[in-house]
Amino acid sequence: MSRKRTQVSxxxxxxxxxxxxxxxxxxxxxxxxxxxxxxxxxxxxxGNAALGFKALTGFIDDLACYTMKAATDINILAHKASKLAxxxxxxxxxxxxxxxxxxNAREAKFASTIAPAVEKTSQNYQQLQHSFQHLINxxxxxxxxxxxxxxxxxxxxxxxxxxxxxxxxxxxxxFNDVANRVDNVANLIRQRVDNAIALFDxxxxxxxx
Amino acid sequence: xxxxxxxxxxTHKWIYFxxxxxxPEKIIDTNQYMLVTDKKALLMDPGxxxxxxxxxxxxxxxxxxxxxxxxxxxxxDPDIISSLGLWDQTLPGAKLxxxxxxxxxxxxxxxxxxxxxxxxxxxxxxxxxxxEIQLIPAHYLHSSGNMxxxxxxxxxxxxxxxxxxxxxxxxxxxxxxxEAHTKKMKFFHQRWMPSNRAKNxxxxxxxxxxxxxxxxxxxxxxxxxxxxxxxxxxxxxxxxKTG
Numbered sequence: 407m408s409r410k411r412t413q414v415s416x417x418x419x420x421x422x423x424x425x426x427x428x429x430x431x432x433x434x435x436x437x438x439x440x441x442x443x444x445x446x447x448x449x450x451x452x453g454n455a456a457l458g459f460k461a462l463t464g465f466i467d468d469l470a471c472y473t474m475k476a477a478t479d480i481n482i483l484a485h486k487a488s489k490l491a492x493x494x495x496x497x498x499x500x501x502x503x504x505x506x507x508x509x510n511a512r513e514a515k516f517a518s519t520i521a522p523a524v525e526k527t528s529q530n531y532q533q534l535q536h537s538f539q540h541l542i543n544x545x546x547x548x549x550x551x552x553x554x555x556x557x558x559x560x561x562x563x564x565x566x567x568x569x570x571x572x573x574x575x576x577x578x579x580x581f582n583d584v585a586n587r588v589d590n591v592a593n594l595i596r597q598r599v600d601n602a603i604a605l606f607d608x609x610x611x612x613x614x615x
Numbered sequence: 616x617x618x619x620x621x622x623x624x625x626t627h628k629w630i631y632f633x634x635x636x637x638x639p640e641k642i643i644d645t646n647q648y649m650l651v652t653d654k655k656a657l658l659m660d661p662g663x664x665x666x667x668x669x670x671x672x673x674x675x676x677x678x679x680x681x682x683x684x685x686x687x688x689x690x691x692d693p694d695i696i697s698s699l700g701l702w703d704q705t706l707p708g709a710k711l712x713x714x715x716x717x718x719x720x721x722x723x724x725x726x727x728x729x730x731x732x733x734x735x736x737x738x739x740x741x742x743x744x745x746x747e748i749q750l751i752p753a754h755y756l757h758s759s760g761n762m763x764x765x766x767x768x769x770x771x772x773x774x775x776x777x778x779x780x781x782x783x784x785x786x787x788x789x790x791x792x793x794e795a796h797t798k799k800m801k802f803f804h805q806r807w808m809p810s811n812r813a814k815n816x817x818x819x820x821x822x823x824x825x826x827x828x829x830x831x832x833x834x835x836x837x838x839x840x841x842x843x844x845x846x847x848x849x850x851x852x853x854x855x856k857t858g
Binding site for chain 1: 680681725
């Protein structure tokens with residue numbers, strides 16, 4: 407049980423750090439949203455030559471919305487995980503104290519009456535452990551999925567650059583700037599997501615060790 | 616941890632718990648009391664987290680755990696009730712009686728199963744089997760919402776921090792030399808009790824009670840004449856002082 411306890415206390419911290427990392431991504435998503443709005447305005451000014459680019463701004467916007475939703479969903483899981491970790495730690499502490507009491511009460515007339523409380527807390531602990539592990543796995547899967555979807559950002563940025571070639575030189579800089587911003591912000595988000603994933607990988611490594 | 620019968624009547628008994636030799640050095644020594652009736656029991660000021668295991672081990676020397684149905688916390692301090700989160704998992708069907716003022720605070724110790732029974736400012740009564748006890752106000756002694764337990768049948772007053780003394784954990788549980796004992800009580804009362812007015816109101820209230828045993832949460836139990844001696848000493852003591 408002590409290994410499991412360590413695991414929970416590690417994940418306790420991990421859940422909080424993941425929530426913090428994903429909080430940053432929400433700010434970045436807002437930046438992408440703003441970039442998409444600016445790009446849409448710019449393409450309207452340019453006219454027909456920028457029709458292809460204008461269509462792309464919708465995809466950029468969709469990507470930002472998807473990322474924001476995914477980050478929010480994972481954040482909700484992280485908060486649930488933190489709460490479950492607290493309950494698990496509380497049950498583990500109670501079990502530790504029960505063990506101590508049982509040891510000291512060996513000769514006590516009613517020593518056996520502690521058993522139902524121990525049994526119930528032990529069951530509760532197992533159930534919390536199971537729910538917690540399930541939640542952590544879910545978080546990890548969703549983080550990987552988010553990372554996979556972020557590849558779309560690079561594709562969109564590349565297509566933006568191609569579309570930029572279709573407009574006159576004066577407007578090319580504006581469209582290339584949109585492509586660069588999408589690339590940069592997507593990289594920043596990916597970095598945060600990688601940080602979050604690395605926390606899980608690190609903890610698995612420690613467990614294996 | 617020591618546990619000792621204080622008084623027994625045909626309907627119930629009072630048991631003392633404390634003087635735990637395994638208590639971590641830097642935490643204050645505390646006294647816990649349990650009133651046991653035919654089928655129920657009330658544990659008063661159950662203590663801090665560090666005391667939970669020795670308390671549990673000692674309680675089952677006297678009663679089966681399912682008989683412990685009621686808890687009482689005179690106020691919100693950690694040495695009084697920080698073990699609540701553990702009792703909550705041990706006695707999910709129990710009721711906790713404590714001043715209404717502290718409910719939102721005490722729940723921070725972790726309480727999802729036990730029922731909180733808020734005691735109004737003016738106090739209230741509690742019946743365990745055929746035994747009726749009184750929950751009497753002791754506000755600002757020292758906590759702003761503070762209650763004591765009076766048992767008129769056994770003539771016992773569980774007086775929380777009033778009558779507390781700071782001394783070693785291995786001393787006797789009863790006061791022997793009252794004069795000598797005042798030296799161990801003076802600083803505690805002057806520093807922790809904030810109000811002379813609250814003190815005098817409490818003394819006036821308590822002088823009307825018939826008390827054989829006055830049981831504080833720290834230090835030693837007063838018996839017989841020592842109760843009046845204590846009230847006289849406390850009355851002349853100027854409290855709410857830092858120096």
